[in-house]
Amino acid sequence: MRIGELARRTGVPVPTIKYYTREGLLPPGKRTCPNQVRYAESHARRLKLIRAMLEVGGMSVSAVRDVLAQVDSPSRTVHGMLGVAQAAVSRTAAERGTEEERERAEQDAAALARRHGWAVKPENPGWAALVQLIVAYRDLDRDDLLVLLDEYAAAAGRLAEAELAIVARVPTVDGKVEAVVLGTVLGDAAMSALRRVAQESVSSRLAGSAGHPE
């Protein structure tokens, strides 16, 4: 198809398609004669994936480029893809607190992982974020909120099993790799969205049943 048709099919304007091509997110079309470039079905699919990562996942163009480079790599594996996708959607956690506070928080994080039967590499981007969070809760004397980490961990464990079971059922490697990317990028957005909806609903019920403004 020509670029106009690609734009119509995907809802991505022509200048944006050209921009993604210049930025290396979208492979160029095939030049069939001096003035004509042809795009394939795979371009339409790739454009939809790019939009989902940018608009729904809130990723930067360079983070999308990193993920797509791995998606297209011949040596990709499902487990390797997960690491790349996780790194792309994670902010770097700043080191917080004194060395002593960080050490104590690391021990708490390790105990939490043991309680949930997890084997984690310290370079997992979630690990540094978790340690930083524990330091922050303690810094604010909110040990009461630390208790919630076990609830979050139990939920995260159940969700990881459900997510990876779906990936396992996808028949092709291409499909598995895409499912891992979408599960990581869109899964975070889905969880945040549903937490807001659930919190409002529960809070509104509690405010109503309290019989006074809460």
Add this chain to the structure above:
Amino acid sequence: MRIGELARRTGVPVPTIKYYTREGLLPPGKRTCPNQVRYAESHARRLKLIRAMLEVGGMSVSAVRDVLAQVDSPSRTVHGMLGVAQAAVSRTAAERGTEEERERAEQDAAALARRHGWAVKPENPGWAALVQLIVAYRDLDRDDLLVLLDEYAAAAGRLAEAELAIVARVPTVDGKVEAVVLGTVLGDAAMSALRRVAQESVSSRLAGSAGHPE
């Protein structure tokens, strides 16, 4: 205490404290004589809260300012605080898809809310994000991933109950308001972090047991 002592106690450098004061995040100290400004315990606590929102929650300075204005408002309520905190940590979801696709996604989202017994206002920032997500999954023909929304929703519901039960146990309104802010801002960060750790752990087990690189 003087500004140097405040910096030492909180780990926030003096120029940063001055910057937060100029930006209206931190109330100014009390001028005791022409060259001396005194800070109270409440300044130290406020600084720690600001750092947690900026560094751990990844919020912008203006988003932190919005939240703190509500924290300091005499008419604040726990339920109102939740709405302000949620809005501050949410990106605006772009409208995606055709009108027909959005309508179908809204119906799916409403059915999901009904299945989980939720009463939601359409202006909840999570609602628009959820509709946008459903459009994105469909656009990519990944109806298999839509199934996960019920798992996410069940987890989000359980977590909201646990979070608000903790808020209810906090004795003072000041403490409740702070717990809502931290629960919203840091809760998202905690859930993302723990999801990465859990996913790596489950994926690594599956890759190992498959007996071939996965």
